[in-house]
Amino acid sequence: MIQRHFDEELAELKTKLARMAGLAEDQIDKALAALVTRDSALACRVIERDHKVNALDVEIDEACIELLALHQPAAHDLRLVTTAMKLSTELERISDLAESICERAIELNEEPQLKPYIDIPRMGSLARVMVKESIDAFVKEDATLARKVIVNDDFVDDLMEQLFRELLSFMVENPHTISRAIRLSFIAKSLERMADHVTNIAELVVYLVEGKIIRHTSPPVPL
Amino acid sequence: MELMELPHIESPEDRVLPKPLKAEARSLSFSYGSRPALRNLSIPIAEYKITALIGPSGCGKSTFLRCFNRMHDLYPGTCYEGEILLYPDGRNILAREVDPIEVRMRLAMVFQKPNPFPKSVYENVAYGLKVRGVMDRRILDEKIEQALRSAALWEEVKDRLSAQATSLSGGQQQRLCMARALAIDPELLLLDEPTSALDPIATANIEELLLDLKRRVTILIVTHNMQQAARVSDWTAFMYLGELVEFGLTKQLFTNPSRKQTEDYITGRFG
Ligand SMILES: Nc1ncnc2c1ncn2[C@@H]1O[C@H](COP(=O)(O)OP(=O)(O)O)[C@@H](O)[C@H]1O
Ligand SMILES: [Mg+2]
Numbered sequence: 001m002i003q004r005h006f007d008e009e010l011a012e013l014k015t016k017l018a019r020m021a022g023l024a025e026d027q028i029d030k031a032l033a034a035l036v037t038r039d040s041a042l043a044c045r046v047i048e049r050d051h052k053v054n055a056l057d058v059e060i061d062e063a064c065i066e067l068l069a070l071h072q073p074a075a076h077d078l079r080l081v082t083t084a085m086k087l088s089t090e091l092e093r094i095s096d097l098a099e100s101i102c103e104r105a106i107e108l109n110e111e112p113q114l115k116p117y118i119d120i121p122r123m124g125s126l127a128r129v130m131v132k133e134s135i136d137a138f139v140k141e142d143a144t145l146a147r148k149v150i151v152n153d154d155f156v157d158d159l160m161e162q163l164f165r166e167l168l169s170f171m172v173e174n175p176h177t178i179s180r181a182i183r184l185s186f187i188a189k190s191l192e193r194m195a196d197h198v199t200n201i202a203e204l205v206v207y208l209v210e211g212k213i214i215r216h217t218s219p220p221v222p223l
Numbered sequence: 224m225e226l227m228e229l230p231h232i233e234s235p236e237d238r239v240l241p242k243p244l245k246a247e248a249r250s251l252s253f254s255y256g257s258r259p260a261l262r263n264l265s266i267p268i269a270e271y272k273i274t275a276l277i278g279p280s281g282c283g284k285s286t287f288l289r290c291f292n293r294m295h296d297l298y299p300g301t302c303y304e305g306e307i308l309l310y311p312d313g314r315n316i317l318a319r320e321v322d323p324i325e326v327r328m329r330l331a332m333v334f335q336k337p338n339p340f341p342k343s344v345y346e347n348v349a350y351g352l353k354v355r356g357v358m359d360r361r362i363l364d365e366k367i368e369q370a371l372r373s374a375a376l377w378e379e380v381k382d383r384l385s386a387q388a389t390s391l392s393g394g395q396q397q398r399l400c401m402a403r404a405l406a407i408d409p410e411l412l413l414l415d416e417p418t419s420a421l422d423p424i425a426t427a428n429i430e431e432l433l434l435d436l437k438r439r440v441t442i443l444i445v446t447h448n449m450q451q452a453a454r455v456s457d458w459t460a461f462m463y464l465g466e467l468v469e470f471g472l473t474k475q476l477f478t479n480p481s482r483k484q485t486e487d488y489i490t491g492r493f494g
Contacts, residue, residue, distance in 0.1 A: 211479030
């Protein structure tokens with residue numbers, strides 16, 4: 001029956017997205033390791049690997065366009081395919097941000113370390129866990145888990161605020177720290193943006209499951 | 224400065240009902256002898272909109288359509304319950320005291336297979352008008368051109384109005400049947416799978432035509448082509464085993480149906 005074939009293609013689509021998310025998580029992990037261990041060679045490898053994520057993004061887009069054209073999906077199937085398309089874009093952006101963290105890390109590694117990195121790795125692992133949970137929510141179509149991820153976004157924002165204040169005090173005391181402090185705040189901003197993209201993913205999952213568009217609505221987490 | 228009011232984002236809970244209505248079935252039940260075919264159907268038909276009726280074969284779509292022009296009256300042993308109201312007057316089409324002929328004057332129906340009369344193109348369209356007593360040749364000519372134009376057929380047949388209708392292609396014959404239906408200025412156009420015997424291009428022509436026509440006439444279309452329902456209709460009713468399963472805005476029903484049965488049917492996972 002033709003429908004079974006279509007179901008297999010939808011399952012395949014989910015698998016591809018899970019694979020892409022796995023790659024993105026790994027990019028985040030390695031980008032932070034490159035910063036914390038001051039390993040510029042590792043940073044270069046992460047930058048180099050971004051094209052793999054891009055390739056998957058294109059592959060997923062093509063698969064979705066094909067499914068739309070050939071099967072004209074409706075209802076949940078339609079929401080799955082359109083969600084997958086947007087989701088791959090979000091993952092691609094997350095990976096771009098990991099790349100940009102690496103570029104800043106390479107620059108930072110050329111100067112002595114400004115301070116012990118504490119909040120940044122915490123933000124990084126939070127962002128990484130958020131990516132993982134949002135994709136789990138997508139694969140299992142679990143709207144409850146997706147909503148939990150959305151709430152986590154606030155922790156990342158708080159950590160960033162805290163870090164900004166700290167970096168500001170460095171800059172005020174000693175202008176020689178400014179270039180490093182700015183680079184570090186770029187990294188914090190990248191991590192904060194990552195969490196925003198994950199929030200988009202989680203919102204898409206709620207749409208997929210419930211057919212409700214919750215982004216740009218307030219309160220952000222309707223229950 | 225005041226902030227602008229943000230648009231309200233529709234959630235599936237905000238299911239709406241059409242307004243104003245051209246017609247409405249209310250608790251309609253129908254049986255062929257002892258065999259019930261329609262059970263307690265309530266379906267609104269929005270004015271100047273296209274309402275699609277979808278559902279698997281044998282679920283009662285044609286039966287429902289035939290109630291509107293009292294076609295079942297022609298056969299013994301059939302039994303109606305409930306009502307079909309035609310607006311603005313709110314007349315109950317099914318009421319015993321209502322003359323079926325009067326009802327049929329206000330509606331027109333087009334069937335699955337093109338069924339032109341074995342007469343000329345001209346006579347086919349003239350038929351309904353002549354039945355209504357229009358005999359003046361000038362008025363007839365004018366009305367027939369109008370109807371053929373409305374059915375997007377005029378350009379193709381204007382030089383062969385006296386040709387046999389059966390000499391036209393299948394798609395042209397179906398548009399001729401549409402012209403015949405439209406010539407009488409019906410308030411409600413009933414279409415029973417009007418494109419199922421046509422090729423994709425002829426189908427696309429008819430669909431275009433429907434979208435043009437809805438500015439002037441309310442349309443109720445039965446189709447087993449889900450994409451067609453999605454493409455042309457504003458409202459969709461999904462029927463199963465003689466019952467209404469779900470009624471709603473087409474765009475809502477095809478993106479986020481509220482019933483599992485509807486979901487299974489429109490995604491091809493039925494049964
Ligand atoms: N003239 C008739 N006499 C008895 N039963 C009929 C007649 N026409 C249709 N039916 C039955 O009524 C049910 C609905 O048929 P129909 O309205 O033609 O369905 P659909 O148009 O959705 O395919 C079917 O079970 C069919 O067998
Ligand atoms: Mg039928």
